[in-house]
Amino acid sequence: MKSTGSRTLWLVLFGILGFWFMLGCHKQSSSTSASTGGSIHPYTAEMEKDDGQWVRATKDFANTRYSSLSQITAQNVAQLRVSWTFATTVPHGQEAAPIVANNTMYLATPWPNVLYALDLTKPGAPLKWKYEPHPSPAAKGEACCDWVTRGAVFDNGKLFFNTLDGYTIALNADTGEQLWRTHLADLNNGETITMAPMVVRNHVFVGNSGGEFGVRGWLAALDTSSGKLAWKAYSTGPDNEVLIGSRFHPYYATDKGSDLGVKTWPPDAWRIGGGTVWGFLSYDPQLNLIYYGTANPGPWNPEVRPGDNKWTAGMFARDPDTGEAVWFYQMSPHDLFDWDGINEDVLVDLPWQGQLRKVLLRPDRNGHVYVIDRATGQVLSANPFAYTNTTTGVDLRTGALQRIPDKAPRTGQVVRNICPDAPGAKDWQPSSFSPQTGLLYIPHQNMCMDEEGTEVSYIAGTPYVGSSVQYYAGPGGHMGELTAWDPIAGKAVWTIKDKYPIWSGTVTTAGGLVFFGTMDGWFKAADAKTGNILWQFKTDSGIIGQPVSYRGPDGKQYIAILSGIGGWPGSIVAGQLDTRDGTAANGWGKALPNIRNEVTAGGTLYVFSLP
Amino acid sequence: MRPMLVSILLLGSLLTGCKREQRVFDPGAAGSQPANGTVLSEVAAGQQPPKGNQPNPIAESAYAVAEGKRFYQAYNCVGCHANGGGAIGPALMDSEWIYGSSLEQIHSTIVQGRPNGMPSYAGKIPDYQVWEIAAYVRSMSGQLPSDVAPSRSDHMPMVVPEQSRPQEHPGAEHPQPVVSEPSR
Numbered sequence: 055m056k057s058t059g060s061r062t063l064w065l066v067l068f069g070i071l072g073f074w075f076m077l078g079c080h081k082q083s084s085s086t087s088a089s090t091g092g093s094i095h096p097y098t099a100e101m102e103k104d105d106g107q108w109v110r111a112t113k114d115f116a117n118t119r120y121s122s123l124s125q126i127t128a129q130n131v132a133q134l135r136v137s138w139t140f141a142t143t144v145p146h147g148q149e150a151a152p153i154v155a156n157n158t159m160y161l162a163t164p165w166p167n168v169l170y171a172l173d174l175t176k177p178g179a180p181l182k183w184k185y186e187p188h189p190s191p192a193a194k195g196e197a198c199c200d201w202v203t204r205g206a207v208f209d210n211g212k213l214f215f216n217t218l219d220g221y222t223i224a225l226n227a228d229t230g231e232q233l234w235r236t237h238l239a240d241l242n243n244g245e246t247i248t249m250a251p252m253v254v255r256n257h258v259f260v261g262n263s264g265g266e267f268g269v270r271g272w273l274a275a276l277d278t279s280s281g282k283l284a285w286k287a288y289s290t291g292p293d294n295e296v297l298i299g300s301r302f303h304p305y306y307a308t309d310k311g312s313d314l315g316v317k318t319w320p321p322d323a324w325r326i327g328g329g330t331v332w333g334f335l336s337y338d339p340q341l342n343l344i345y346y347g348t349a350n351p352g353p354w355n356p357e358v359r360p361g362d363n364k365w366t367a368g369m370f371a372r373d374p375d376t377g378e379a380v381w382f383y384q385m386s387p388h389d390l391f392d393w394d395g396i397n398e399d400v401l402v403d404l405p406w407q408g409q410l411r412k413v414l415l416r417p418d419r420n421g422h423v424y425v426i427d428r429a430t431g432q433v434l435s436a437n438p439f440a441y442t443n444t445t446t447g448v449d450l451r452t453g454a455l456q457r458i459p460d461k462a463p464r465t466g467q468v469v470r471n472i473c474p475d476a477p478g479a480k481d482w483q484p485s486s487f488s489p490q491t492g493l494l495y496i497p498h499q500n501m502c503m504d505e506e507g508t509e510v511s512y513i514a515g516t517p518y519v520g521s522s523v524q525y526y527a528g529p530g531g532h533m534g535e536l537t538a539w540d541p542i543a544g545k546a547v548w549t550i551k552d553k554y555p556i557w558s559g560t561v562t563t564a565g566g567l568v569f570f571g572t573m574d575g576w577f578k579a580a581d582a583k584t585g586n587i588l589w590q591f592k593t594d595s596g597i598i599g600q601p602v603s604y605r606g607p608d609g610k611q612y613i614a615i616l617s618g619i620g621g622w623p624g625s626i627v628a629g630q631l632d633t634r635d636g637t638a639a640n641g642w643g644k645a646l647p648n649i650r651n652e653v654t655a656g657g658t659l660y661v662f663s664l665p
Numbered sequence: 666m667r668p669m670l671v672s673i674l675l676l677g678s679l680l681t682g683c684k685r686e687q688r689v690f691d692p693g694a695a696g697s698q699p700a701n702g703t704v705l706s707e708v709a710a711g712q713q714p715p716k717g718n719q720p721n722p723i724a725e726s727a728y729a730v731a732e733g734k735r736f737y738q739a740y741n742c743v744g745c746h747a748n749g750g751g752a753i754g755p756a757l758m759d760s761e762w763i764y765g766s767s768l769e770q771i772h773s774t775i776v777q778g779r780p781n782g783m784p785s786y787a788g789k790i791p792d793y794q795v796w797e798i799a800a801y802v803r804s805m806s807g808q809l810p811s812d813v814a815p816s817r818s819d820h821m822p823m824v825v826p827e828q829s830r831p832q833e834h835p836g837a838e839h840p841q842p843v844v845s846e847p848s849r
Contacts, residue, residue, distance in 0.1 A: 192780065195754060195781065195782020195783055196753075197753065198753060266744070468820075506821040508738065508820075509738075509739075513741055515784050516784060517745055519744050522820060522821050625752070629752075629755065630755070630761065632750040632756035632759045633750060634758065634825065635748045635749045635750025635758060635823060635824040636823040637752075638750025638751055638752060638756065639750070639751075639752050640747065643747070643823075644823070
């Protein structure tokens, strides 16, 4: 008996030692996770003029989120202090960008989607008016990732925003009077709207959400004065409904052919195939093209939808007036991991092998920063900005994402250590670009997952996922990163790490600063050149919003951010979920077991300025 | 033509007017027709405590509860409530019960739906399957005997098996044990 006992003890010790070694190996591989060696190249091409306002979430049509205001600098940012605050009274994920126009600030809240107008000309910016659209409470059960909205857009005296239950509303920006209200998304099919609309000339663009409910994705253009539908372009289905016609010239062979939105799916699966449009749009006035990404195909379980699943997990260039598709590129054909292609496209003109090219920079959910010729859709480069073990890069001749087949999810089997995980290397959180450094500031994740494919039934209005997932930190043990990226070299210049995913957007300023927030509530300013944190302030909840910079009526520079944890990971706090279940919040339970003990729900605007 | 139209309109208004004046003078003895439905509140007007969690063979059958677990997946309950931790919808393994934790209350929540996001499954699932799902849901917070609740699953480990979960204490039932009685 005694000898058996000691043998067991040895075995246990040996096991522990072995496990320890394995951990060590795992850790060692982390040092190669992010490439460094990029450098700063000041940007000399022309940019849109900054009027000191912030009329749309993306700041400008090019999506730079760059503010030319320079009162707040690396030298004086330490004196930054709260100027005033405002309580939205909605303790859910605050993903909206505050909109500033005509000395008024407009805030769009998560469901019940209240629109507040604050008067910036008066001390403390008191409430000027509020508009309550009274959305259906049933919408809360059809939205995958908390009750978020990504904000409003101001154009020509009007304010446009979307409600979770599927309406686009236009208000008189001075009075809050409703001008029109158009019903676009059908809750009964699981459709909601969370994106921030964008306006080009007389059209306001709106897309749907619901990629986890088997909806069919679309982007719609509404007439800004009447709210009437001008055109609607689906992301799946026959060419005439995707608005693919004679002007469509994709760069790569895999995107050429008729009705690929039908033929790259099992029969009729395109009708419930996803490809929703809930990210940010960009616009190039010279080429007269809008750019946007399409989300994941449904369901997540890829085994039930063999084929490339066009036109999901890709991006379109379209004519804003007619909606006609001009080109398309699919970042993740036959998506395996819920890698929505909705990430922002930042339009810049870069020196490329001796000539100035009109490109777009796209830090994609699949972990690569794409540099794409925005006139043709040709991929010029695609380099990983986050740790990945699921792909080996992009073949620039064919445009194909090269996958590692072992990591493909399978029904009834658990595949472990898939990096990046379902929320991807980067989810919705928008990056920013500074002409001073020529760098793209990318807030993103460093995460992996275990996944088991499951059988799934399509029942309209209920989730259509077919996958069990659990997420955890990637190599290094931290879940969040802010990477300053040199798009020309395709390499990082510096990286800030954070315990939690950095789920907030970023803004860069001419003061040489990058502002961002953390899920545990810190709002921070980093030196755009070095990544050194120069200032930070603890807000009352977690930050997952979009910081903005504007000039007040008093001539001072202000920085504004909404604090209020929520969104997909933060729904653990906002929805009081139970993390004893690792699959809570569709996989975040395992990653964030203690976040409810560290952060509380909130919904407060903070505005900062120098004394 | 015109007088005819006028008279038709007049006749129409008279007809609707008749209904308007109709009343029921004798609805019967009040006690003979109490309004019933699934009770959601712990407090009952008139101090008649609602009866919850009557013995139910489904909640005592390991087979029925295992079937409930299967249907919980098949009808996409798992998509919103995960494996008890919640996602789009609330957690089901804790002690918070917005619309009641009794078998009858869970059954009616599934059938009727609830205004803040729970879709109604009325007319979509056979009644016995709803009861099986409701019983399984109770097992998620440790409300069923351990020989009835499901044990280890064959899938990716993500949560302690229902059988081994500590019994939660929903506010309306199984009150937290009283640790000190007020002195007389």
